[in-house]
Amino acid sequence: MAKMTTTDAEAHEDIALRLLCGDELVLEDILRRPGYAPAIQKALCKKYEGYLTEEDVEEIVADAIKKLWDYRESYDESKGSLRSLLYSIADNCAKDVQKQGWYKARQKEIVIEPNEDGDDPLEQLAQYDRYLSQRSCDDVDLDGGSSKLGSAVHKVLNTLRPEFKYILEADAHAGDDGISQAELARRLGVPVGTAKVWRSRARDEFRKGMKALGYDL
Amino acid sequence: MPARHSDKELNELIYRVIVPKGLRPTTPEDIDAMLDAIGGSAPSEESVQRMLRKIRGEVPIGTGSVAEGLGDRLAVADDANISEEALALYRNRNDDIPPEIKEKLKDMEERAMEEGEEADQGDTDA
Numbered sequence: 533m534a535k536m537t538t539t540d541a542e543a544h545e546d547i548a549l550r551l552l553c554g555d556e557l558v559l560e561d562i563l564r565r566p567g568y569a570p571a572i573q574k575a576l577c578k579k580y581e582g583y584l585t586e587e588d589v590e591e592i593v594a595d596a597i598k599k600l601w602d603y604r605e606s607y608d609e610s611k612g613s614l615r616s617l618l619y620s621i622a623d624n625c626a627k628d629v630q631k632q633g634w635y636k637a638r639q640k641e642i643v644i645e646p647n648e649d650g651d652d653p654l655e656q657l658a659q660y661d662r663y664l665s666q667r668s669c670d671d672v673d674l675d676g677g678s679s680k681l682g683s684a685v686h687k688v689l690n691t692l693r694p695e696f697k698y699i700l701e702a703d704a705h706a707g708d709d710g711i712s713q714a715e716l717a718r719r720l721g722v723p724v725g726t727a728k729v730w731r732s733r734a735r736d737e738f739r740k741g742m743k744a745l746g747y748d749l
Numbered sequence: 750m751p752a753r754h755s756d757k758e759l760n761e762l763i764y765r766v767i768v769p770k771g772l773r774p775t776t777p778e779d780i781d782a783m784l785d786a787i788g789g790s791a792p793s794e795e796s797v798q799r800m801l802r803k804i805r806g807e808v809p810i811g812t813g814s815v816a817e818g819l820g821d822r823l824a825v826a827d828d829a830n831i832s833e834e835a836l837a838l839y840r841n842r843n844d845d846i847p848p849e850i851k852e853k854l855k856d857m858e859e860r861a862m863e864e865g866e867e868a869d870q871g872d873t874d875a
Contacts (some may be wrong), residue, residue, distance in 0.1 A: 567788060571789035594803040
């Protein structure tokens with residue numbers, strides 16, 4: 533991991549301070565500075581490749597910066613850097629857009645202050661991944677499908693009909709219970725009922741394929 | 750026999766396989782390290798100004814369309830199915846073509862004409 537230089541640390545501190553003081557010019561710095569918006573855009577484009585367009589990601593990052601600005605007084609430095617908070621807001625927004633489309637995602641308000649469970653966005657993100665890493669079938673490294681189980685998942689996904697593969701991967705990107713029926717139908721260009729049936733068949737065929745390879749999911 | 754994994758767990762398993770670990774940071778430190786590693790190239794002036802207008806609320810956010818998925822390709826598949834139907838009818842020319850198939854064929858011909866014109870127009874513009 534690259535060690536942060538004093539100059540970097542000072543630059544990060546300067547950006548955080550200016551944001552907290554309400555200096556609007558800091559927005560341009562956040563948009564232009566490598567490691568801030570450009571890096572977040574690139575990370576999200578890569579992560580949601582094929583499921584969100586570059587235009588979507590640009591809107592998502594703009595939305596995240598707007599939320600960060602609106603709720604800047606809630607920022608707590610002790611919980612992590614400003615840009616890590618910005619990334620987690622953007623990633624959550626990307627999940628919402630992926631799950632429900634822009635119309636509903638726009639209606640969601642960000643909660644930077646701890647919620648009633650005492651969670652903040654960064655902690656929620658960490659909890660989610662910790663939960664994933666504790667799952668029984670995740671006792672092997674799944675990274676990039678390089679493990680035996682990971683390879684099997686890739687193999688089975690690639691044998692499915694393109695629309696079934698798309699549904700399963702879009703659900704995976706959306707997190708929780710997956711993409712909404714209405715949004716899925718809109719993306720596939722089919723009626724909601726058809727999308728529902730396809731999703732069910734996609735999961736069945738995936739499970740069947742995995743079972744044939746020795747994994748009972 | 751182990752209990753069947755829920756659909757949610759299935760989503761999570763696929764997520765862990767299709768998204769590389771490097772793009773799934775779990776702590777603020779991991780996020781910082783990922784963003785430092787990615788860096789990102791300087792955005793165009795046009796892009797900066799466009800995003801600034803959105804951040805300032807001068808332009809609404811979220812008017813873009815999310816990736817359309819397989820919609821277009823599926824539309825092609827629907828046409829292909831109809832073509833198969835039409836082809837089957839043409840193979841037996843003694844039968845009358847039902848009006849609904851005639852209508853579909855007419856629609857397809859019209860769409861093909863329009864698409865052809867748009868493609869020609871696009872080629873001209875390019």
